[in-house]
Amino acid sequence: MSTSSSPRSARQILFALLLLAGNTVYASQILQMSRPFATGEPGPSFLPSLLCGFVYVAVVCILGAELRKPAAAAEGSDHVPRVGLLGPVLAIALTAGFILGFFYVGYLPAAFVYTALIAGCFNFEENGKLRRAALIGVATGLCVTLFGWLFFVQLFDLYLPLWEF
Numbered sequence: 001m002s003t004s005s006s007p008r009s010a011r012q013i014l015f016a017l018l019l020l021a022g023n024t025v026y027a028s029q030i031l032q033m034s035r036p037f038a039t040g041e042p043g044p045s046f047l048p049s050l051l052c053g054f055v056y057v058a059v060v061c062i063l064g065a066e067l068r069k070p071a072a073a074a075e076g077s078d079h080v081p082r083v084g085l086l087g088p089v090l091a092i093a094l095t096a097g098f099i100l101g102f103f104y105v106g107y108l109p110a111a112f113v114y115t116a117l118i119a120g121c122f123n124f125e126e127n128g129k130l131r132r133a134a135l136i137g138v139a140t141g142l143c144v145t146l147f148g149w150l151f152f153v154q155l156f157d158l159y160l161p162l163w164e165f
Helices: 007-030 046-068 083-104 107-127 130-156
Strands: none
Touching (some): 107 130
């Protein structure tokens, strides 16, 4: 197993370790809540527990990928110039847009637009094909939005805000 000594790999490993530390602090707070299915139904700690588990898996994946990466691995994307700066700025802007959109237009349009654009951007970064990235983004947006809506409404009986003009 060879490790990469590139600055990008070092940043990815540092990011994973910071994510691990933050998630561990977050998980310690969940332990103070009641167990997720103590009453037979998902309780308030169910989603945070699920999120923590997902983040731990993501940290393992990031570290595994970075530690297995050959030393001569290419930096950034072959398709999107300056992806090192563009990607995080775009993700932050889209997330801020989702938060604003959630309050002003409701869950359905905000979640669809957000997930479609994020998925489309990541896919475009990976393959450089705009039409394919847009189609995958729309399909991902529809699936994630529908699943999220059904998850909250059907499983938890929590109604998300709708577009009210």
